[in-house]
Amino acid sequence: xxxxxxTASFFVVEVVxxxxxxxxxxLSDAAHLxxxxxxxxxxxxxxxxAQRPADTRRTFGYQRFEVLGAALNALLLLAAAGYIVFExxxxxxxxxxxxxxxxxxxxxxxxxxxxxxxxxLAPARRExxxxxxxxxxxxxxxxxxxxxxxxxxxxLLTGMLWIDAAVALAIALWVLPRALxxxxxxxxxxxxxxxxxxxxAEVRQAILGMPNVADLHxxxxxxxASTEPSLSVHVVLGAPRGTEAARxxxxxxxxxRFHIHHATVQVETSACEKEAGLHA
Numbered sequence: 232x233x234x235x236x237x238t239a240s241f242f243v244v245e246v247v248x249x250x251x252x253x254x255x256x257x258l259s260d261a262a263h264l265x266x267x268x269x270x271x272x273x274x275x276x277x278x279x280x281a282q283r284p285a286d287t288r289r290t291f292g293y294q295r296f297e298v299l300g301a302a303l304n305a306l307l308l309l310a311a312a313g314y315i316v317f318e319x320x321x322x323x324x325x326x327x328x329x330x331x332x333x334x335x336x337x338x339x340x341x342x343x344x345x346x347x348x349x350x351x352l353a354p355a356r357r358e359x360x361x362x363x364x365x366x367x368x369x370x371x372x373x374x375x376x377x378x379x380x381x382x383x384x385x386x387l388l389t390g391m392l393w394i395d396a397a398v399a400l401a402i403a404l405w406v407l408p409r410a411l412x413x414x415x416x417x418x419x420x421x422x423x424x425x426x427x428x429x430x431x432a433e434v435r436q437a438i439l440g441m442p443n444v445a446d447l448h449x450x451x452x453x454x455x456a457s458t459e460p461s462l463s464v465h466v467v468l469g470a471p472r473g474t475e476a477a478r479x480x481x482x483x484x485x486x487x488r489f490h491i492h493h494a495t496v497q498v499e500t501s502a503c504e505k506e507a508g509l510h511a
Contacts (some may be wrong), residue, residue: 234348234369235271242268248337252330254364254395255377256316264341265311266321267348270304277301278362281456284443295421301306301457302417303365308371308410315403322396329395331383338379345373363457364413371406378402416457424461429489437488438466443477445469452491463495471500 241267242264249258262509277300382398385391416427425431431452438447446467454460462485478498482486485491 232275234351234365234455235268235275235349237344237348238264238267238271238369238372241341245337245341248333252333252337254329254331254334254382258315258399264372267365267368267372269307270365273300273303274362274365291455294459296415297456301364301413302421304368305410305414305417308368308406308486309414312403312406312410315399319396319400319403322399323393329386329392331386331400335380335383335387338376338383338462340378342373342376345369345376349373364417367409367413371409374405375402420454420457423451425452426454429460429491434462434485434489434491437484438464438481441468441477441481443468443473444481449497458495460489460491461493461495462491465497465499467499467501474498474500 233494242261245261245264246258249261277296280293280296283293348369349366352362352369378398378401382395385394385398419427429452431491434452435450438444438450444466447464448467449463449465451463452460466477466481468474475498478496481496482494485494
């Protein structure tokens with residue numbers, strides 16, 4: 232909330248300053264600040280909604296809001312970067328007069344504001360994908376502020392106005408791969424892909440290595456959110472005894488070794504109609 236308040240306040244200042252100074256680099260910084268405001272607002276809303284308990288209509292609860300928020304933040308970053316790339320090429324051939332002194336003053340103030348916001352968000356960035364997206368937004372704008380300062384200083388020294396557009400383009404190209412990576416991670420979770428930090432083949436071998444386990448099938452591994460892996464599997468026992476003990480042992484192993492705290496293990500004494508491997 233503090234990061235959002237700081238960013239939103241300075242966004243207004245920077246938009247006005249960008250038009251008064253004519254700086255595209257400063258406008259690119261303001262565009263990133265806008266996406267920062269949106270990202271932090273989305274992160275706040277998504278975090279609140281994700282904590283709501285499951286109900287009769289949504290039995291898994293609302294944890295996916297975290298991932299939806301991260302995906303939306305990535306799209307905002309891509310849109311902002313795309314606009315700056317377009318505008319930079321326009322300015323490259325038609326440089327605009329700049330108030331370099333005002334541009335530098337606002338950029339320095341923006342650097343301080345972004346640094347404070349980044350420090351506030353840094354401890355939580357590993358908690359989930361949504362907070363990582365918000366942190367990336369602020370970090371991108373921190374880099375933008377540095378870029379604007381560099382551009383202003385270079386223009387003062389050389390008088391070359393095209394440097395403003397060049398720095399804006401460099402900032403946009405720095406942001407693009409990070410936004411794409413965030414979008415890819417979000418889409419992977421929404422498509423119920425295997426969590427990136429878990430090796431499915433290793434999980435399969437670990438289950439097959441348990442006592443009395445002859446085979447397995449219908450192995451599915453996914454996550455509702457970036458920190459909530461879930462698993463379901465059908466396990467075929469070699470001997471029709473100790474089914475409950477075998478199930479408990481597998482669940483305990485998955486929790487201890489892979490940190491999978493939500494596992495549904497169906498124990499069978501003979502393979503069911505869906506043969507092993509078809510749906511694993």
